Amino acid sequence: MKEKNCVGVSAARLDGPDKVTGRAVYTADIHMEGTLEVSLVRSPVAHAMLKGIRAPHLPDGSFLFTASDIADNHIPSIFSEQPVLASDHIRYQGEALAIVAAPTKELADKLVSKVELDLDVLQTVDGIEDALKEDSPHLFENGNICSTFHSEKGDTEKAFTECSLIVEGSFETPVQIHGFMEPEAAFCCIDDKGRLSIVSSTQNAYSDLYTAATATGRDHETITSRAATVGGGFGGKDGNTAQVYPAVVTHLTGKRSRFIYSREENIRWGMKRHRSLTHAKIGFSKDGHILAADCSMLLDTGAYAMLGPSVLRLGIEHFTGAYHIPNVKLDGKLLYTNHAPASAMRGFGAPQAAFAFENLLNRAAAKLGLDQLEIRKINAVHKGQKGPMGGENEHEIGLEEALDKFAQSPFYMEMKNNPVPRYGYGLAVGMMSSGLGKHVPDTCHVIIDRTEEGFTVRTSLVDIGQGSQTALAQIAAQALGTDVCRIDMQMGQTDGNQDSGSTAASRSTFVCGNAIIQAAQKIKEGQDHAEGVCAFPEASGEAIHTYFAFMVQGAKVKINPESGAVDPVWMHSTTETGCVINPTLLNGQIFGGIAMSLGMTLSEQIRYRNGITLENSLANYILPSSMDVPRLTNDFVEKEEPTGPFGAKGMAELPTVAVAPAVTSAVSSLMGGLEINRLPIDRMEILKAGRKA
Amino acid sequence: MSYRLHIPKTLQEAVQIKKETGGTYLAAGTDILVNHRHKDDLIALEKIPGLSSIEEEKDYVRIGSLVTFNQLEKSSLVKEKLPALWQAAYNTAGPQIRNRATIGGNIGCFSPASDSVTALLALDAEVELFDGKTCREKLENLHFLDNTAMITSVLVPKRFGFSAFEKVGKRNAMSVSVINMALARNGSEVRIATGCMGPQVILCKDPSSVLEFLYPINDRWGTIEYKTAVARKLLDKLTKEAGL
Numbered sequence: 001m002k003e004k005n006c007v008g009v010s011a012a013r014l015d016g017p018d019k020v021t022g023r024a025v026y027t028a029d030i031h032m033e034g035t036l037e038v039s040l041v042r043s044p045v046a047h048a049m050l051k052g053i054r055a056p057h058l059p060d061g062s063f064l065f066t067a068s069d070i071a072d073n074h075i076p077s078i079f080s081e082q083p084v085l086a087s088d089h090i091r092y093q094g095e096a097l098a099i100v101a102a103p104t105k106e107l108a109d110k111l112v113s114k115v116e117l118d119l120d121v122l123q124t125v126d127g128i129e130d131a132l133k134e135d136s137p138h139l140f141e142n143g144n145i146c147s148t149f150h151s152e153k154g155d156t157e158k159a160f161t162e163c164s165l166i167v168e169g170s171f172e173t174p175v176q177i178h179g180f181m182e183p184e185a186a187f188c189c190i191d192d193k194g195r196l197s198i199v200s201s202t203q204n205a206y207s208d209l210y211t212a213a214t215a216t217g218r219d220h221e222t223i224t225s226r227a228a229t230v231g232g233g234f235g236g237k238d239g240n241t242a243q244v245y246p247a248v249v250t251h252l253t254g255k256r257s258r259f260i261y262s263r264e265e266n267i268r269w270g271m272k273r274h275r276s277l278t279h280a281k282i283g284f285s286k287d288g289h290i291l292a293a294d295c296s297m298l299l300d301t302g303a304y305a306m307l308g309p310s311v312l313r314l315g316i317e318h319f320t321g322a323y324h325i326p327n328v329k330l331d332g333k334l335l336y337t338n339h340a341p342a343s344a345m346r347g348f349g350a351p352q353a354a355f356a357f358e359n360l361l362n363r364a365a366a367k368l369g370l371d372q373l374e375i376r377k378i379n380a381v382h383k384g385q386k387g388p389m390g391g392e393n394e395h396e397i398g399l400e401e402a403l404d405k406f407a408q409s410p411f412y413m414e415m416k417n418n419p420v421p422r423y424g425y426g427l428a429v430g431m432m433s434s435g436l437g438k439h440v441p442d443t444c445h446v447i448i449d450r451t452e453e454g455f456t457v458r459t460s461l462v463d464i465g466q467g468s469q470t471a472l473a474q475i476a477a478q479a480l481g482t483d484v485c486r487i488d489m490q491m492g493q494t495d496g497n498q499d500s501g502s503t504a505a506s507r508s509t510f511v512c513g514n515a516i517i518q519a520a521q522k523i524k525e526g527q528d529h530a531e532g533v534c535a536f537p538e539a540s541g542e543a544i545h546t547y548f549a550f551m552v553q554g555a556k557v558k559i560n561p562e563s564g565a566v567d568p569v570w571m572h573s574t575t576e577t578g579c580v581i582n583p584t585l586l587n588g589q590i591f592g593g594i595a596m597s598l599g600m601t602l603s604e605q606i607r608y609r610n611g612i613t614l615e616n617s618l619a620n621y622i623l624p625s626s627m628d629v630p631r632l633t634n635d636f637v638e639k640e641e642p643t644g645p646f647g648a649k650g651m652a653e654l655p656t657v658a659v660a661p662a663v664t665s666a667v668s669s670l671m672g673g674l675e676i677n678r679l680p681i682d683r684m685e686i687l688k689a690g691r692k693a
Numbered sequence: 694m695s696y697r698l699h700i701p702k703t704l705q706e707a708v709q710i711k712k713e714t715g716g717t718y719l720a721a722g723t724d725i726l727v728n729h730r731h732k733d734d735l736i737a738l739e740k741i742p743g744l745s746s747i748e749e750e751k752d753y754v755r756i757g758s759l760v761t762f763n764q765l766e767k768s769s770l771v772k773e774k775l776p777a778l779w780q781a782a783y784n785t786a787g788p789q790i791r792n793r794a795t796i797g798g799n800i801g802c803f804s805p806a807s808d809s810v811t812a813l814l815a816l817d818a819e820v821e822l823f824d825g826k827t828c829r830e831k832l833e834n835l836h837f838l839d840n841t842a843m844i845t846s847v848l849v850p851k852r853f854g855f856s857a858f859e860k861v862g863k864r865n866a867m868s869v870s871v872i873n874m875a876l877a878r879n880g881s882e883v884r885i886a887t888g889c890m891g892p893q894v895i896l897c898k899d900p901s902s903v904l905e906f907l908y909p910i911n912d913r914w915g916t917i918e919y920k921t922a923v924a925r926k927l928l929d930k931l932t933k934e935a936g937l
Binding site for chain 2: 560561562563564565602603607614615619620622623624625626627628683684687
């Protein structure tokens with residue numbers, strides 16, 4: 001068979017034509033006769049005991065369900081302490097108390113507004129600071145600490161006494177939303193086999209099936225679930241959002257139902273990025289080697305844990321970033337508060353940690369008389385060295401090569417030489433793991449069938465808009481020795497598949513790519529139907545993750561002298577993520593990730609006042625517009641990862657990690673070393689610093 | 694959202710419907726349909742002819758009330774003769790909204806953050822109103838709250854040799870103003886209008902006392918300290934540009 005070159009090239013997106021012509025079917029596009037529209041009775045207050053719910057008169061064909069209608073009233077997750085519907089203790093404003101279903105959305109909303117609630121209002125735990133107070137009310141019997149994490153390698157205390165420079169600081173990052181274009185949505189019906197059928201905007205069709213099974217008491221075999229076209233996820237559709245409510249309605253009424261979040265519901269009560277308070281202390285030798293680091297992180301997980309404990313673990317694990325440090329002490333606390341639950345968001349704790357560590361590293365570089373690139377090169381981690389928890393780095397690491405390539409870039413030349421005083425430059429390094437981590441089932445199943453037209457490739461993983469469908473089709477075509485156009489990717493449904501877990505943790509290309517290659521091998525050996533299975537390799541030593549991708553991120557900014565606004569003008573990055581499957585798609589993810597974190601750096605935030613968000617629309621939650629995104633350039637270092645599909649590693653979350661510290665360091669260089677420790681950047685801080693200068 | 698929509702074809706007909714129903718005049722709806730969804734009667738003006746043109750008169754530029762921000766932005770007459778208004782139009786919202794939103798609607802929505810009103814106040818604009826008969830009023834004297842007449846056109850004097858508009862928002866497009874300011878100068882006549890620093894756009898004719906008339910509040914967009922600091926900087930910038 002002729003050698004094909006399907007990987008390493010920018011194949012056109014398979015989903016492109018349907019999306020640009022409007023043929024793609026999103027969940028909210030599904031209109032079927034007799035569909036009940038679902039609205040939720042949500043708590044008006046952040047913290048209360050629910051004494052009673054009085055339903056209004058329900059016209060024929062309208063329904064109201066409360067916790068007593070739910071078979072097993074919890075949503076399966078890490079701790080599974082979140083109810084489908086609160087029945088006694090209300091823990092956040094907007095928490096679901098009852099489900100209303102009616103023939104029209106207007107009627108459903110009207111009935112919701114007529115429901116009377118009997119509440120005993122409690123004092124609000126309005127954030128991390130409140131949660132830590134001795135006399136604050138408890139969200140759960142055991143208090144407000146949801147989980148903790150501690151790790152110590154070497155002897156940090158002793159090592160700090162031997163350091164010639166110690167830098168230290170406290171940092172804060174805001175609650176951020178995912179900002180996907182398509183809000184949370186789900187449609188349910190009973191299919192012709194009598195099964196409960198769920199179609200939704202989801203990152204994990206199987207998790208929706210399990211959640212619905214718990215809530216309805218149905219056996220898994222009597223439920224089927226699939227993703228419609230998904231308009232963005234970024235972690236915010238990893239777990240239950242809208243799905244369980246219409247599932248309950250359709251199960252109990254036998255009627256079709258659907259639930260589509262309004263943008264206000266999405267902003268207020270969709271999942272969130274955790275607000276963080278971090279502290280880091282880093283000790284250096286005279287020549288710039290990091291001898292010791294002591295880092296801590298507090299995260300606000302809101303009213304329920306969801307994936308918070310994993311976010312804390314990953315954030316802490318990534319805290320000392322990409323550096324080889326002999327003595328490392330790490331501490332973290334995840335706190336319950338009366339805020340809407342935070343869960344997965346692209347970066348998963350790593351951007352919060354990098355904001356602290358990378359800024360401090362640049363401050364140390366200035367004090368040591370080292371260049372920002374140089375201090376990173378001195379300390380860059382290599383394969384075979386021990387990570388922050390003591391486990392050995394077992395896989396390829398190309399950080400040093402990425403730093404060298406960045407050093408050759410026009411961006412860095414300009415950063416070193418540009419004499420124009422109105423521009424500031426900074427850089428930072430981001431590191432991001434892929435895979436779900438130790439002790440978490442992380443297996444992908446693939447089925448390939450030979451057809452008349454070519455091959456079908458099936459998996460339950462979902463293309464949530466990032467383009468995995470195209471990258472995986474390229475891998476399949478390459479492995480099968482055929483063309484991409486002969487591959488029919490069928491993704492995101494439970495029917496005919498096995499559980500391959502969530503489309504999350506930058507894992508799809510690696511774990512599904514390897515499963516595809518395995519199945520393709522069997523097809524090439526003559527089978528017409530073949531299955532492939534790949535389990536994501538676990539770290540063998542003391543570590544949570546074992547595969548890491550790296551990015552050197554540069555930022556060039558100017559400052560508006562009247563408003564204090566920071567205006568990024570150029571972001572250049574060098575990315576090391578093994579071999580590249582599709583350069584255009586990869587650049588798309590990188591540029592999108594940078595824009596996402598520019599939002600958190602410059603303008604995005606959810607602020608709570610007594611448990612209620614100040615932000616409730618896209619007019620006041622300030623996402624960057626196309627006019628706010630600067631020139632973006634990226635190049636790659638392709639260091640082959642031998643265990644990856646055609647040498648690739650996962651990277652979807654990577655570009656979000658180092659943006660904020662690169663930008664704040666650039667501002668700092670322009671403002672005489674101004675230390676920015678809080679995001680989004682406060683323009684008043686800039687104006688005040690400008691006045692002094 | 695449900696309401697009765699009236700679509701009159703003449704000014705007279707529109708006024709008649711207004712008298713009968715007490716309804717609200719609707720231009721493009723970029724404000725009303727988003728922020729004021731609970732109206733019983735809306736009177737759409739878009740089928741009434743003659744409200745959508747920009748014309749040069751001897752001392753004024755006459756702008757029909759249904760002229761869109763996009764039309765203002767594309768007009769070389771506005772750009773040349775009324776730069777403050779052109780800059781305000783150019784910096785309002787984004788292209789989709791500028792394609793719909795009208796100057797009359799922007800005046801009528803009576804927001805302290807209306808970019809065009811800040812420019813128009815500085816430029817000493819007048820409005821022509823119709824309520825069965827036509828009358829004319831200086832924008833600075835217009836009492837919106839007890840006025841039920843329809844704005845049919847805006848008359849902007851050409852006498853200001855210098856005018857400029859500045860806006861600070863939270864992002865570079867699709868952004869409500871945190872503060873905006875316009876300055877128009879004709880020799881010794883100076884007019885400075887500031888938005889978002891009180892319940893309505895504030896006009897001041899003496900550059901040295903502008904800051905005394907501003908009374909910002911702490912809100913989601915910024916603190917009093919921040920808004921005051923920016924007002925001072927914008928004023929410095931505009932007065933310098935105006936040669937004051």
